[in-house]
Amino acid sequence: MATSLKIDDRLKGRVQQLASQRRRSPHWIMLEAIQQYVEREEARESFKQEAMASWAAYTQTGRHLTGEEVSAWLSTWGSDDEKPVPECHD
Template structure:
């Protein structure tokens, strides 16, 4: 799907300079920037949803609990995530 984006001359020039410096195309730079922006915004929404859930019910995991679970996964063990608690 083709999409048109209107950019001012200064921003276009900056994108092209950056593309040249990175040995990438201007298209790649713009697509990467948009992808990172969309992923960052989705992450922020997930974080806000989690914060609102915590505010509503107080359920959480302590850092030590999460670290222990992640260490098991990193070691290749099949481990269920710990249960949230108050």
């Protein structure tokens, strides 16, 4: 799929300068920037959807962990006494 992209002269110059510094083509720089943006936004949307699903589950069941419980569990990570995920409760 061929797509054209119109950018102003100032941004075009910045892309060309960066491409020269990185020894890459302006095309490569723009593709990399678009790819990183799309990946970041997809991850952000996934996080948002997961948070909304968690909130919906909480409002339906009331089951949760307190911040203190999560903190205590996380503090065991990487230790010889690493604990499993605590059970949610009402």
